[in-house]
């Protein structure tokens with residue numbers, strides 16, 4: 001498990017398999033956040049958790065709590081090899097496959113040479129899936145899971161002009177196939193090449209696929225079924241979804257969730273899904289301060305850690321985002337970022353506010369600079385005008 005220094009103390013990353021926690025695990029996370037850190041828990045945009053403000057003398061206690069709750073890696077030094085993102089509504093079969101892949105990767109000591117950023121995605125084709133993250137290897141089921149389309153160095157093709165899948169493979173071969181891809185990457189990669197795009201940019205996808213020695217069918221026309229991110233929120237067949245304001249939840253609220261629900265799934269939108277929620281689940285989530293309506297301000301605003309947690313930021317983006325939420329015009333999506341790295345946004349957001357000084361932001365719309373050094377109130381007024389004119 002990684003605990004890295006940040007402005008507000010240690011930042012501990014807890015990987016969740018498929019974003020899922022049992023109630024008992026959620027209680028353990030809340031306890032760890034309270035006893036070892038500041039009590040702040042964040043959901044990342046790869047559906048993992050971060051605990052903030054970890055004291056220097058609490059690392060061992062935190063790691064013990066995580067392992068006792070079954071949240072640690074299965075094998076020593078295997079944590080970085082658990083960077084597999086699963087669609088939040090993935091079927092039980094796909095979840096089981098994710099466990100098998102992760103187990104095989106963690107057992108393979110040679111794969112520990114991979115960069116911690118080397119990223120995988122497994123998907124079973126639901127309408128709710130995150131397709132914005134570039135992955136080093138992605139796999140998406142077809143024919144009811146009998147086969148999987150796969151591709152490298154990008155996201156699943158879902159638009160007409162997206163790069164096609166690299167091929168299709170039988171599901172029975174998936175685990176050895178993933179292991180073979182990762183070994184092939186390590187064989188081909190030069191010391192400075194950490195991601196699949198680096199290797200494929202040099203040797204080409206065809207040479208890489210040929211080196212895998214697997215029976216692969218080409219599928220140049222394959223496109224993933226369309227997705228609808230708004231399905232992450234509200235009541236749907238078999239689940240209820242709610243947004244965590246600015247991707248954060250405190251220990252007390254997480255404990256309250258754990259007292260109400262047996263399973264909690266966190267998503268790459270920094271939200272939660274409650275599987276098989278009962279009729280009053282929506283009201284219970286709202287009562288805890290979570291947004292279940294896609295039009296709610298906190299469902300349309302994201303912010304990075306900002307100056308309270310990151311030395312690179314000029315402004316407290318989280319606090320400023322809370323003020324902006326109260327002023328945000330309808331139908332407007334905003335991303336507040338402390339620097340150009342844009343940690344909070346895996347995808348382009350219509351409006352970005354980039355800090356230039358405490359409480360001051362440059363405003364970009366569709367990546368074009370529109371105004372400089374605005375206060376939050378000035379930014380809100382400008383957005384209200386531009387959306388009224390639209």
Ligand code: SF4
Pocket residue numbers: 304305306310311312313337338339340341342343344
């Ligand atoms: S976007 Fe920049 S300022 Fe914000 S958390 Fe990331 S590195 Fe820090």
